[in-house]
Amino acid sequence: MNNELRLFEDHEYTETSVETPTVELVPEAADGPAFVVEIERSTRRKRTVGAQLVGGVLKIVIPSWMSRVEQQHWVDVMSRRFERKMSTDRVDLVERALTLARRHDLPRAREISWSDNMLSRWGSCTPTTGCIRISTRLAPFPDWVLDYVIVHELAHLEVGDHSAEFWRLAHRYPKAERAIGYLIAKSGDEHD
């Protein structure tokens, strides 16, 4: 992560410009986020970019010296980040993993949480500690895809490798094949 970036959210965001800020609305893309983006170019901000989501408006404050290209970069970064945040807030991972473990007779995870910094993997499992990490990139995907990745990792609690025995467990999830296809199409690696 860029260490010049500070993410301000909700009440933590208190700065209000005294100067008359330049505010503009960025048109929403067709498949864009579920919020409107509003840009404020601030002369008071020197290096940091801030963003807060209030009432369906993602307000991004950038230093006034930033170019249009940089502005667009931050619109993309912040939109993606808040979209993910909204999607992950929607899902109770612990409850979900518990239900799936029960339903498919798999071991329970001792801990399961979202991870923001998994770039090449959808999920990971540490059988010795019983901890499972799920990539936040999965959050906007359909529920049945997320469920498959959870089942995949739960199965690893019992079988660490990708042996036939492992796949027998993973395929207790009825939509396993379909989900694997979906993930391949998303150009990720369904293995870990």
Ligand SMILES: [Zn+2]
């Ligand atoms: Zn695996």
